[in-house]
Amino acid sequence: MARQGVPAVALVTTAFWPQGDFVARSVGMPDIPRVELPHPVAGTGTANMQQVANSVVGEVIAALSPASQ
Amino acid sequence: MKQKPDTTHSQAGEPATIELADDRPETLLRHFEAQGWGDGLPMVAPTEDRVAAMLAGLGGGGSPDEVVATLPPRSGLATPRLIAINAVLAGCAPAQMPVLVAAVEALGHPRLNLRGVNATTHPVAPLVIVHGEAARLGGFNGGAGAFGPGNRANATTGRAVRLILNHVAGAAIGSGDASTQGGPAKYSYCVAENIEESPWGSLATSVDVVSRAHEPSDADGPAPVSAVTVHCGEAPHNVHDMESADPAAILNKVASTMASLGSNHGPISQAEFFVALCPEHAATCADAGWSRSDVAAYLFQRARLPAGEVRAAFALRAWAPWLNAVPDNELLPMTEHPDNIRIFVVGGPGKHSSVIPSWGMTRSVTVPVASNPGSKPDTAPPTDPPQGA
Numbered sequence: 001m002a003r004q005g006v007p008a009v010a011l012v013t014t015a016f017w018p019q020g021d022f023v024a025r026s027v028g029m030p031d032i033p034r035v036e037l038p039h040p041v042a043g044t045g046t047a048n049m050q051q052v053a054n055s056v057v058g059e060v061i062a063a064l065s066p067a068s069q
Numbered sequence: 070m071k072q073k074p075d076t077t078h079s080q081a082g083e084p085a086t087i088e089l090a091d092d093r094p095e096t097l098l099r100h101f102e103a104q105g106w107g108d109g110l111p112m113v114a115p116t117e118d119r120v121a122a123m124l125a126g127l128g129g130g131g132s133p134d135e136v137v138a139t140l141p142p143r144s145g146l147a148t149p150r151l152i153a154i155n156a157v158l159a160g161c162a163p164a165q166m167p168v169l170v171a172a173v174e175a176l177g178h179p180r181l182n183l184r185g186v187n188a189t190t191h192p193v194a195p196l197v198i199v200h201g202e203a204a205r206l207g208g209f210n211g212g213a214g215a216f217g218p219g220n221r222a223n224a225t226t227g228r229a230v231r232l233i234l235n236h237v238a239g240a241a242i243g244s245g246d247a248s249t250q251g252g253p254a255k256y257s258y259c260v261a262e263n264i265e266e267s268p269w270g271s272l273a274t275s276v277d278v279v280s281r282a283h284e285p286s287d288a289d290g291p292a293p294v295s296a297v298t299v300h301c302g303e304a305p306h307n308v309h310d311m312e313s314a315d316p317a318a319i320l321n322k323v324a325s326t327m328a329s330l331g332s333n334h335g336p337i338s339q340a341e342f343f344v345a346l347c348p349e350h351a352a353t354c355a356d357a358g359w360s361r362s363d364v365a366a367y368l369f370q371r372a373r374l375p376a377g378e379v380r381a382a383f384a385l386r387a388w389a390p391w392l393n394a395v396p397d398n399e400l401l402p403m404t405e406h407p408d409n410i411r412i413f414v415v416g417g418p419g420k421h422s423s424v425i426p427s428w429g430m431t432r433s434v435t436v437p438v439a440s441n442p443g444s445k446p447d448t449a450p451p452t453d454p455p456q457g458a
Contacts, residue, residue, distance in 0.1 A: 019188065022244035026143040 002032055009063040011056070013039035033063035084154060092116070105241060107158070108231055108256060115157040123153035126163025127170065127439075137170055138177025141184035143239030147173050151237055152229075159229035165207045165222050167438045168297055169229055172197045172259075175299040175434040176230070176238075178279060182431045186301045187240035191333065192252030193428035195230060196300045196343065197259040198413065200273040203295030203438040204261035211261030213417025216305055216345075227257030254304040260415055266348035267414035268355030273298065275361060276411070278435045295438035300343050300411070301431045303332065305423035316354040319422075320364065324371035326424045327403050335374070336383040337429035338392050338405035344368065345423045347416040361412045369407035373400035387430075 002008040012020040012034050024030050035056050041049060089096050094111040101107035113119065124133050133150040140147055149166075152173055156166060176183050176195060186193055199209045210220035218224060239245040248255070264271050273296040308326050310319045327334070327342055334340050346354070346364075354364055377397025380386070389405040404410065411433065416422075 016247055019244060019247050022239065023142045023188070026141075026239060026245070 002029065007064045007066075009033040009035055009060055011035050011037055011060070013037045013041055015039035035059045035063055084151060089114075105243075106236060108228065108235065110228075110256075112158040112232075113160050115154040119157045120150065120153050123156050123161065123163050123166060124149060126153075126166035128167075138173050140173075140177055140234070140238035142187055142245045143237075145237035145239060147177065147233060147237050152233060155232040155236060156225075156229045159232050160221070160225040161229050162208070162221060162225075165209075165226050165229075167295075167440075168197070168199050168203050168207050168209070168222075169226055171203075171297040171436050171438045172226070172230055172299055173233060175279070175297060175436045176234075178434040178436075180279075180432040181299060181301060181434045183238065185430050186428060187234065187238060187245050188247055189428060190247050190249045191428050192248055192250055192255070192303065193301050193431075194252060194254035194258045194304070195234075196254070196302060196425060197227060197230060198272070198298040198300065198343075199226075199259070199261040199438075200271045200296040200298065200435075201262075201264065201294050201438075203297070204264075206295075209259070209261035211263035211265075211415055213419075215260045215263070215415050215417075216423070223259045223261070224257055227259030230259070231255060231257060252304055258304075260345075263348060263414045263416065266351070268351055269361040269412070269414075271296075272361075272411060272413040273435055276433070276435050278437055295440070296435050297438055298433055298435040300341065300425065300427070300433040302341075302343060302425045302427045305345065305425050308422045308424060309420065310350065310422075311420045314353065316357050316359050316364070317367070319350050319353060320367050321371060323422060323424060324368050324373075327368065327372035327426070328374050329426075330374070330379070330382050332426040333429035334403045334426055335379045336386050336388075337427075338386075338388045339409070339432075340404055340427035340429040341409045341411055341433055342368075342372075342404060342427065343411045343413065343425040343433070345413055345415040345425065347419060347422045348414055349418070349420050350422045351414045362407070364412050365407045365410040368410050369402055369404070372403045372410075374403070375399070376401035 010020065010032060014036060017036060020034055024032050037052055037056060041052055089100055092114045097114050098107065098111050101112065127149060131149065134148045136146045136148055137152065138147045149170060152170055153166065156169055161169065175181065186195065199207065204211060208222040210223050215223065234240040242248065242251065262272060278296055306326050308323050310322050313319045323344060376395040376399055379401050380397060392401060392405060395401050
């Protein structure tokens, strides 16, 4: 998507950040916008996910802004 | 030791050459461990003469540097030469090369979704099923103990697939493979179909066979004599029925094994089951007049859970639209279509079959095995290089 000019950001939890690094390098996009989430997110309940979302929404919007893409 | 090609190839598929102090397995293993390569087990040093002998298993023709498949996540270009290097490392015999190359071709098919297979936290591993004459020529075992140890072709072809995933695709733990627990099938997962004892012929005759150009073959064309299927799933789940004389009783136990909330079949309805019937269970079904598609249809009917139970277990569901209409108090099939239940015959005497659930977001791929001009049925298959090579 990012290659096709669609603003994109990857949400990656702390535990999988190294895999994200590897994949980003592998596809030749080491600087693709990514936002780090605490780990785990899955299975932590709607309330916690809402809290996580609130804590990163600013970063996500910034990453999707023209200056970051 | 002699110079040997290295598996730390670039993405362009060019093997490098390294020199080690000697060719003892300990030296090679120490070097590989330091680089984060290998599967943890000792390997055979891929010297130039061994790699050349392995490539000879393809019978000549074609460039050893022609790209067979592009393997994610690192977009590694798998060539016959790189495949041969990893085949030597794994301990393969040259006669296995046609099957291994076909397996790699299947891994690169978009339908298989190798990027997802390699990246997931699930313990999925590619199961390589060898059909037809290729199994005999390569020395593969589809009989007693076929999923287990004791046969070089099964053990080392499966291992070579894993080494190719690690070294070419970049699917090493910690970088390209995020599997939470891993699994024994990730070491080696290769079996032959027991066509001699299959009452329904080869599974390869009942599925789409993908040509080298990745296009479906002519559905009315002749079935391939040799083929390889790759199905990305879990390790086999045993089904024991020592007592039943009718198909339904056996298949009810198979269906019970399929109907589990622990696999990805609950949330992902497109997922395929591979059901490996032992020859005796298959014979019970066939003797009662059941065809392969009858068995699949019956399992589709029987492998079900209450829809409400599955909905409650999975908030996120990738279901075919029609499954969403099944009321909570009715039974929900564990896959969206009977054709997603692939029946094949494996094993020897006894009454144990197995179910191989899918990872889910993947489809199996069957490709023909290229004929090997050097391996006519009445001639000996290519062999290892002489000792000391």
